[in-house]
Structure formats: structure tokens, C-alpha cells
Amino acid sequence: MVIKTENISKTYNPDSIPVHALRGVNIEIEKGEFTAIVGPSGSGKTTLLNIIGGLDRPTDGYIEVGGSDISKLSDNELIDFRRNNIGFVFQAYNLIPVLTARENVEFVMLLQNQSEEVRNERTEELLKAVGLEKEIDRRPSKLSGGQQQRVAVARALASKPTFVLADEPTANLDSKSTTNLLDIMAELNRKEEITFVFSTHDQRVIDRARRVITLEDGVIASDIRR
Amino acid sequence: MLFKIAWRNIWRSRTRSLVVIGAIAIGVWAVIFLISFSSGMVTSYINNAIENEISHIQIHHPDFIEDEEVKYFIENPENLISDIQMVDGVKAATLRSISNGMLSTSKGGGRGIRIKAIDPISEALVTHLDEKIKEGKYFGESRSKSILISTSLSEKMKAKVRSKLVLTFQDVNGNITALGFRVAGLFQTGNNAYDLNTVFVKREDLNPNLGDEKLTHEVAIVVNVPQNVEIVQSDIKDLYPNLLTENYKELSPEIELFQSQIKLSALIFTVIVMLGLIFGIINTMLMAVLERIREFGMLMAIGMNKVRVFWMVVLETVLLGMVAAPIGLAIGWFSVVYFSTRGIDLSNYSRGMREIGFSPIIYPNIESDFYWWLTLAVAVTAILGSLYPAFKAIKLRPVEALRKL
Numbered sequence: 185m186v187i188k189t190e191n192i193s194k195t196y197n198p199d200s201i202p203v204h205a206l207r208g209v210n211i212e213i214e215k216g217e218f219t220a221i222v223g224p225s226g227s228g229k230t231t232l233l234n235i236i237g238g239l240d241r242p243t244d245g246y247i248e249v250g251g252s253d254i255s256k257l258s259d260n261e262l263i264d265f266r267r268n269n270i271g272f273v274f275q276a277y278n279l280i281p282v283l284t285a286r287e288n289v290e291f292v293m294l295l296q297n298q299s300e301e302v303r304n305e306r307t308e309e310l311l312k313a314v315g316l317e318k319e320i321d322r323r324p325s326k327l328s329g330g331q332q333q334r335v336a337v338a339r340a341l342a343s344k345p346t347f348v349l350a351d352e353p354t355a356n357l358d359s360k361s362t363t364n365l366l367d368i369m370a371e372l373n374r375k376e377e378i379t380f381v382f383s384t385h386d387q388r389v390i391d392r393a394r395r396v397i398t399l400e401d402g403v404i405a406s407d408i409r410r
Numbered sequence: 411m412l413f414k415i416a417w418r419n420i421w422r423s424r425t426r427s428l429v430v431i432g433a434i435a436i437g438v439w440a441v442i443f444l445i446s447f448s449s450g451m452v453t454s455y456i457n458n459a460i461e462n463e464i465s466h467i468q469i470h471h472p473d474f475i476e477d478e479e480v481k482y483f484i485e486n487p488e489n490l491i492s493d494i495q496m497v498d499g500v501k502a503a504t505l506r507s508i509s510n511g512m513l514s515t516s517k518g519g520g521r522g523i524r525i526k527a528i529d530p531i532s533e534a535l536v537t538h539l540d541e542k543i544k545e546g547k548y549f550g551e552s553r554s555k556s557i558l559i560s561t562s563l564s565e566k567m568k569a570k571v572r573s574k575l576v577l578t579f580q581d582v583n584g585n586i587t588a589l590g591f592r593v594a595g596l597f598q599t600g601n602n603a604y605d606l607n608t609v610f611v612k613r614e615d616l617n618p619n620l621g622d623e624k625l626t627h628e629v630a631i632v633v634n635v636p637q638n639v640e641i642v643q644s645d646i647k648d649l650y651p652n653l654l655t656e657n658y659k660e661l662s663p664e665i666e667l668f669q670s671q672i673k674l675s676a677l678i679f680t681v682i683v684m685l686g687l688i689f690g691i692i693n694t695m696l697m698a699v700l701e702r703i704r705e706f707g708m709l710m711a712i713g714m715n716k717v718r719v720f721w722m723v724v725l726e727t728v729l730l731g732m733v734a735a736p737i738g739l740a741i742g743w744f745s746v747v748y749f750s751t752r753g754i755d756l757s758n759y760s761r762g763m764r765e766i767g768f769s770p771i772i773y774p775n776i777e778s779d780f781y782w783w784l785t786l787a788v789a790v791t792a793i794l795g796s797l798y799p800a801f802k803a804i805k806l807r808p809v810e811a812l813r814k815l
Contacts, residue, residue, distance in 0.1 A: 239711055239809040260715060267713020274812065278708040282418035287411070294411045295713050343713070 186347050186379050187213040187236055192245035194231050194402075205231040206242070207402040213347070216377040218370065220384050220393035227399040229383035230351055236381065237270050237349045238262045250346045267295055271340025273350035277332040279324040285311060285335045286320045292342045310338035314368050330361025337369060347379035354386045366392050412718060416725040420733075423698065430694045431734040437683045438738025438784060439745065445676045446746045446774035447754070452668045454769035456658075462599040464661045465536055465630035466639045467646065469494075472654045474627055480509050480582050480620055484653060487626035491532065493649060499633050499642040504532035506628040507617055511579030513559075513609060517568040524608050525577055527616035536630050539597060539610065546571035546595030555615040557591035560605030561598045569593055577611070582621035589619055600769055680784065684791040691795030695727050699799045706803050707811025716804040723800035724793060731792030735785055743781070749774045 194206040205228045213219055221229050234240035235247060238254050247255050250269055257265055266272075279288045286307050293303045311320050314334035316327075324332050333353060340348045350369075354362040370392060372378050382389055390396055398406040420427050460466060469490075474482035484490070487505060494503045507527040514520040530549050534540040539558070540548040549556045557575055559567070569575060571593050578588045591611060599605055617625045633642045639657045647655045659666045699706070709719060753771040 234809050237711075239812070263710060263713055263715045266711060267715075272708075272711055274708065276704075278704065278812070280415065280705070280709075282415055282422060287414070291411060292712055295715075295718070339712070 186215050186217075186250060187211065187381070188248040189236070190246040192232070192235060192242045192247060194228070194235065194240070195243045198243065204402050206235070208245070209399075209402070209404060211397065211404070211407075213379065213381060215379055216373065217395055218373045218380050218393055219395040219397060220382045220390050221397045221399060222384060222390055223399035223405070228402040229399055231402075232399065233349050233351050233381070233383045237272065238266050267292070267343060269346045271343060271345040271348040273333065273336045273340050273348060273353045275352040275355045277324065277329070277336050277356075279332055279335055279339070281324050284321045284323050285316055285327065285331075285338075288324070288335055289338045289342050292339055296343055306342060307338075310341055311335070313372065314338045315364070328361070330357050330364060333357060333361070333365055334368060337365065337372075341372065341378065345378075347381060350380060350382045350384075352384055352386075353382060354384065354389055359388075362386065362388055412722055412725060416722055416729055419698070419702075419722075419726050420729055426694055426697070427730060430690060430730055431737070433690050434687055434731060434734030434788060435738035435741065437687050438735055438788060439742045441676075441680050441683050441784060442739070442742030442776060442780070443745050443774070444679055445672075445780065446742075446750075446776035447772060448675060449672050449776055450750075450754075450772040450774040451768055452672050453775055454772060455668060456665050458600050458769060459662055459665060460632075460636075460658050462537060462542075462601060463604055464658050466633045466636060467631040467643050467655060467657050468661055469629040469631070469646065469650060470627065470654045470656075472652075475654065475656075478508065478510060480580055480625075480627070482627070483507070483582070483622070484626045484629070487624055487629075490626065490629055494629065494631060494646060497642060497645045497649070499635065499638050499645075501632045501634045502532065502535035503629055503631040504529055504536045505613070505626045506533075506630060507613055507620060507625045508627040509579040509616070509620060511577050513563075513567065514576045514578070515567050515569050515573065519567075521563075521567065522607075523577070525579060525611060525616065526608060527611050527613040527620075529613055533610075536632050542597045542599055543595040544598045546593065548595055549612060550594050555589065555591045556594035556612065558595050558597050558610040559593055560608070561596045562602055562605050563609070564593070564596050566606065571596060577609070579620070581619060582625070587619050589616070591615075676780070680787055684787055687788075687791050688795045691727060691730070691792060692798055694730075695723065695796055695799035696802065698726065699723060699803045703806060703811045703814040706806050707808045707814070710806070710808040711812060720800045720804050723803050724796040727792045727796030727799075728789060731788045735788040738788075739781055739785065746774050746776055 189209055189211045192206055192209040193204070196203040196205060209232060221232060223229050231240065235242050236249070238249070238257070242255060245255070246253065254262065254265060280291060283291060289307045289310055290303045293306065308317070308320070311317055314337055316331060316334055316338070319327055319331060324335070327335065354365060357365060366389060369380055373380055382393065384390060395407070395409045397404060469484065471482040471484055491503050491505060494500055509525045511523060511525050512520050513523040534548070543558070544561050549558070559569060559575070564570060573593045575591050575593060576588055577591060578586060581587050597605070617623045631646070633639050643655055643657045706719060710716070750773050753773045755771050757770045
């Protein structure tokens with residue numbers, strides 16, 4: 185089991201006008217899944233992703249990632265946990281603008297104190313896997329949106345995470361870039377058994393997912409495996 | 411990598427960084443120039459006082475300094491000069507007899523005056539009085555008794571070269587004596603107050619009328635290396651334990667005061683400038699942090715811990731300072747070097763400056779240690795200026811920071 189949540193609830197503004205983003209969500213995600221979390225705006229997709237990713241804390245409930253209860257970790261412990269267990273792909277790419285593609289991918293491994301040899305080898309391997317071996321020394325401003333998102337995928341995988349969380353990863357991409365990115369992620373998922381969890385509105389992502397969890401008003405409306 | 415990111419981040423907003431770098435550089439330059447200028451003024455005052463009035467070391471009868479009475483003379487002065495010149499580090503020495511008296515002319519009335527009776531040759535070696543003659547001669551060969559008065563005193567007393575003056579003074583027995591002199595030359599030392607109150611005559615002319623041809627009240631000594639004055643003073647004290655041997659700081663306490671004041675004012679000015687710079691740095695770094703909130707959120711999301719985030723902001727600020735400081739130091743150094751040889755001419759204000767003993771041309775100078783202190787001050791300022799923005803950065807919560815546009 186990679187991710188397990190039990191009765192996860194999240195309420196914003198509990199003391200004034202409470203907004204219940206999640207109400208008792210129970211999910212179990214196995215290693216190697218390619219899962220899309222879908223639902224209308226405000227359904228709680230991003231909140232669930234943030235809680236699973238250790239970026240936010242649930243108001244109530246239990247969450248276990250890779251066998252550890254992360255709901256009780258301190259802020260600093262959560263940072264360490266995220267660094268070593270979770271890869272993030274953001275909607276707006278969020279690369280470090282002053283670093284090249286190679287340096288962006290390498291950065292996470294530097295935070296893990298990996299040796300230079302390991303860093304160089306893995307960076308080149310990952311950028312080749314996402315088809316950016318020729319753009320390795322370009323900064324994000326010199327890359328297209330699709331290329332930037334592929335660098336973000338390479339960066340997310342650099343730390344050898346337990347799973348990758350992708351929040352609307354294709355929202356800013358054109359059709360061709362979306363297909364290309366999904367092909368790369370599907371290939372990594374198939375070959376290396378990397379677990380991907382997406383939150384998305386994009387039908388193209390939903391079509392490629394092998395499991396689709398639908399959230400509505402903070403509860404799971406459906407959970408379909410294909 | 412942290413260094414690389416910090417360095418590149420500085421140049422993301424080139425104009426803003428250049429403005430801060432410029433402000434720090436100008437601040438550093440201003441501190442150096444103002445301190446070196448003040449130091450140059452004080453140095454000119456000290457040099458003037460040493461050169462004209464007090465020399466590096468003076469020897470007196472122990473009671474002379476307090477009362478300046480003629481009766482407190484140095485006994486057995488015959489071998490003083492030759493013995494003192496044997497002391498290691500002594501450059502030149504001269505004997506003086508001193509009396510307070512009245513100077514009067516037929517046109518200018520009377521005036522209280524300090525009469526310094528000197529040996530012209532040895533005096534010239536100590537005070538270079540011969541080089542300060544603006545009109546007339548340095549005593550000359552006249553058969554009549556010669557006197558040197560200052561240009562400013564000549565105006566006051568309406569006396570010119572070759573005018574006849576009368577000095578009235580007390581001899582060692584308390585008898586009042588009047589003696590006629592002819593003005594041989596007019597001098598100007600640069601200290602108006604001193605010039606107005608001092609006249610020079612030859613010992614051979616005054617001493618017989620004071621009561622003793624060998625009469626000596628003061629030995630003025632200059633040393634080869636001013637920094638060694640205390641060592642030379644100690645050697646002379648050992649030679650003459652019964653006489654009062656004082657260095658220029660003891661003779662003129664205001665010199666010590668000026669020297670300590672210059673250090674204090676350097677500290678105060680540096681602190682004021684650095685305080686100003688701190689606010690500029692805080693403003694800039696705060697802007698740099700606030701416009702990168704989402705980036706900091708991302709960094710913390712992917713696992714950059716708060717200590718590293720904190721140091722990245724501090725490092726960016728210190729790098730800004732370290733780019734700016736050498737520029738300011740270099741401009742400051744060049745300014746000091748340029749003006750230390752050419753001088754800053756303040757002749758337009760020289761009248762007021764001369765009244766209190768300052769030279770009209772100031773030669774800025776600064777101790778080389780000060781550049782290191784200033785570099786350290788900039789580094790400390792940069793670190794202090796970075797603390798608030800750095801704390802602001804680590805207070806961000808990734809989940810909220812990532813939502814910022």
C-alpha cells in the first residue's frame with residue numbers, strides 16, 4: 185500500500201464560516217497505480233492532493249504514506265518527508281527560473297545530498313526519458329510550456345519518490361504537448377512502476393487513467409478501476 | 411548550488427539590484443571620504459601644533475608649565491643639546507628661554523605677548539621657522555636687536571619690517587626691564603591665535619636682560635618617527651629624572667581628544683550610514699521575497715528545508731553587499747589617494763580655519779585598517795538587513811504560497 189486515508193476531513197474557517205472541503209474520504213492507492221482524481225471545481229481534488237502530499241493537514245482523520253502516519257509530523261519533518269517520498273508536478277510548472285533544465289532536475293538530489301556522480305547520471309537519464317536531452321542546458325524561459333512540464337516530471341522523479349502527485353499537469357498545455365506528456369508518464373508508470381496520482385479536469389488525462397476517483401462536495405462519488 | 415541560485419537571483423531584477431549596489435557603494439565611499447577628510451583636518455591641526463608650537467617632546471623645570479615664571483629655569487643647560495641629540499630617535503632639539511611680557515609700539519599701543527628667545531639655527535631645524543617668514547628676514551645680520559613678529563600681529567600693532575618695538579618683561583629677580591627691538595621679519599605659522607600672541611627674539615639678545623646668558627626654560631625636540639615618541643621620551647626621562655619631560659599629547663591634551671574624537675565620529679558616521687543602508691536593503695530584499703512567494707512555496711514543497719531557504723535569502727543579500735562594498739571601497743580609496751597628494755583647497759574659508767590652527771589645504775588620510783572594518787560593517791549590515799525578509803520567507807506555508815499568483 186502506497187497511500188491510505190481513513191475518514192479524512194478538511195474544514196476551512198472552522199471558527200467563522202466553515203467550508204467543508206473534504207468529508208470523511210477513504211482511499212487506498214497501491215504501488216504502480218495511474219490514478220486520476222476528478223470532479224468539478226470546489227469538489228476537494230486539490231485539497232485531497234495537498235493532504236496526501238503533506239502540504240496541508242487534515243482537520244480530522246488518518247493518513248498513511250508508505251507505511252508512515254504523516255498527519256503527526258512537524259513542519260520540518262514534513263519537508264524531509266516530501267523531499268524523500270513525493271514528487272510534485274504543478275499546473276504552472278514551477279521550475280526554478282534561474283536554473284537550467286539539468287540544474288532543476290539535479291536540485292532535488294542536491295537537497296538529498298546525493299553524490300555528483302549519481303546526480304549527473306540520473307539527471308541525464310531522466311531528461312532523456314522525457315525527451316529533453318538536447319535542451320538540457322536551457323533555462324525554463326527558453327523552453328515551451330510542454331517542455332517545462334516535462335522538466336517538472338523529470339524533477340519530480342529525481343528523488344526516486346514513492347509516488348508522484350500531479351495537480352492539473354496538462355491545464356496549460358496544448359493537445360500535442362498533453363499527449364506527449366501523458367505518453368511519457370504512462371511509459372514511466374509501466375516500465376518503472378512509478379505511482380502517479382493526478383487531479384484533473386482534462387478528459388485526455390481521465391481517458392488514460394487506469395483508475396478514476398470522482399469527488400463531489402468533498403466526498404467520493406465514484407471510484408472506478410479499468 | 412545555493413550560491414549559484416542566490417547569485418543568479420540577484421540579477422533577476424537587474425535595475426533594482428544595481429540601485430541597491432549603487433546605494434551601498436555610495437554609502438561606503440561617503441564614509442571613507444568623510445572620515446579621511448576629518449582625519450586630514452585633525453592631522454593638519456596636530457602637525458601644525460607640533461611643527462609650530464609644541465614639537466614632539468618638551469623639557470621644562472617641573473614648576474614652569476603651571477606658572478610660566480622666569481624663575482623656573484632649567485639648571486646647568488650647557489650640555490643639554492649635545493646629550494639629547496645622542497638619544498636614539500632624536501631628529502633635532504633646540505633651547506628656548508620664555509617670558510611673558512608687553513609689546514608696545516609708538517603707533518599700535520601695547521599688547522600682552524609671549525616672548526620666545528631662540529637659537530635661530532637650531533630653532534629652524536625644529537620648527538622650520540625660517541621657512542615661515544613672509545616678509546623681511548629670519549633675524550639677519552643687523553647690529554641692533556632683532557625681533558620676529560607675525561603678519562597678523564604686525565597689522566594689529568601697525569608695525570612693519572624695520573619698525574621699532576619695545577618689549578617689557580620681568581627678569582629672574584622680579585625686576586621689570588624694557589628692551590628695544592627692530593622688526594627683522596614677519597612670519598605666519600597658520601595658527602592665528604598663536605601668531606597673535608608670540609614673538610621670537612634671539613637668546614643672546616634677551617637672556618642677558620633676563621638675568622643669565624645661559625638661561626633656558628624649554629627644550630623642544632622633534633623625533634625621527636612620531637610613532638616612537640613615547641620610547642624617546644622615556645629615554646630622555648631616564649637622562650633627566652628631575653626635569654619634566656612631556657610628549658605632545660601630554661602638552662596639548664586636545665590633540666588626544668581630537669584623535670579619540672575622530673575615531674568616535676568615524677564610528678557614529680559609519681553606524682548612521684549603515685542604518686540607512688539597512689532599510690534600503692530590507693526594502694529591496696522584502697520585495698525580492700514577496701514577488702517570489704510561489705517560488706519559495708515550491709522550494710519548500712519539493713523538500714528545501716527552512717534553514718536552507720533562510721540562508722538563501724541571507725546569501726543573496728550578502729552577495730549584494732559583497733558586490734557593492736569593493737566598488738565603494740575602490741572609489742573611496744582612489745578619492746583618498748587622489749586628494750592626499752593634491753589636497754582639498756579650502757582657502758576660501760582659510761581665515762576662520764587659521765584662527766583655530768587648521769591648514770587651509772586638507773590632505774585626507776585614513777588608516778588602512780579602516781577599509782577592513784568597513785568591509786566587515788557592510789557584511790554585518792547586509793546580514794542584519796536580510797534577517798527580516800529571510801524570516802518572512804520561512805514563515806510561508808507551502809500550500810498557501812503555491813496558490814499565490
